[in-house]
Amino acid sequence: MSSLRLGLTSPIVTRLPGVAGGWEASAGIAELADIAVAAEELGFEYLTCSEHVAVPTGVAAQRGGTYWDPLSTFGFLAARTRRIRFVTQVLVLGYHHPLEIAKRYGTLDTISGGRLTLGVGVGSLREEFELLGAEFAGRGALADDALRALRASLSVPEPAYEGSAYRYGGMLVEPHAVQPHVPIWVGGRTRRSLRRAVELGDGWVPFGLGRGQLAEMLDSVSPPDDFEVVLPAGPLDPTDEQATAAVLEKTRRxxxxxxxxxxxxxSAGDHVDKLRRLADLAGLKPTGER
Structure with missing residues (x-):
């Protein structure tokens, strides 16, 4: 198999029913840090952490109820790693003012040495919007304006923006992101999410779509050459090399x-062992060889 680019959907921090292993319920930051260090050394590109403030108990059976806060999680992991990137997959735009994101995640970008990728989404959990006093109706248009505001604000000390929902200027935000251009990946499963990603972001992270539907949607747009299409694969058991290789190749295609x-x-140890097998199968280059 030719060399692939792989990121890791972090275990432990998000426990989805039917996906998370039983061991994850009793694992903590020490186990996660061991996995993060191994993933970095093996050549994986990123780790993920998602955002939910509170999930209704009736919804948790389907979506899961465990969601670690990405800011504090990545802040800890930044001190244990040097190269692997941190992807918020996803941060719900309607829950935050753009300058709140620029300050908090700009600080993360600073302390991690420029390793932030903002994965963002519109959000779909009405109960959580209502809990936080955020507007559910019209959240798509609000997200578009927030994305434009973020692009104008993430990497500058004195951001200024005039949009349909957000307007500000004459404010100092320090620290701010050290990357001149923080990558923004848009999550979603609709054509509108793809258009939003192409027009306002740097990548698209779809979910719940068949391969044929994905191909049709991607054929309908003309993204720039450096646009990222981040597709999920798994859960994988790399001890079954033939099946794993087939899934990776299908996802690449x-x-x-x-x-x-x-x-x-x-277990956490088994996870690290399987990361090693997957890295070898996928032809990843260990960080010391780059």
């Missing part, structure tokens, strides 16, 4: 520029 993998494991 569906249009992925980066594949976000989920590993099926029995």
């Amino acid at each position: 569906a249009g992925a520029t980066i594949i976000g993998v989920t590993i099926r494991a029995d």
Whole structure:
């Protein structure tokens, strides 16, 4: 198999029913840090952490109820790693003012040495919007304006923006992101999310779509050459090399520029062992060889 680009959907921090292993319920930051260090050394490109403030109990059976806060999680992991990137997959735009994101995640970008990728989404959990006093209706248009505001604000000390929902200027935001251009990946499963990603972001992270539907949607747009299409694969058991290789190749052919993998494991140690097998199978270059 030719060399692939792989990112890691972090275990432990988000526990989805039917996907998360039983061991994850008793694992903590120490186990996650060991996995992060191994993933970095093996050549995986990123780790993920998603955002939910509170999930209704009736929804948790389907979506899961465990969601670690990405800012504090990545802040800890930034001190244990040097190269691997941190992807918020996803941060719900309607829950935050753009300058709140620029300050908090700009600080993360600073302390991590420029390793932030903002994965963002419109959000779909009405109860959570209402809990936080955020507007559910019209959230798509609000997200578009927030994205424009973020692009104008993330990497400058004195951001200024005049949009349909957000207007500000004459304010100092320090620290701010050290990357001149923080990558923004848009999550979603609709054509509008793809258009939003192409027009206002740097990548698209779809979910819940068949390969044929993905191909049709991607054929309908003309993204720039450096646009990322981040497709999921897994849960994978890399001990079954033939099946794993087939899934990765199928995902690559569906249009992925980066594949976000989920590993099926029995413990943190088993997860690291399987990361090693997957890295070898995919032809990843260890960080010391770059």
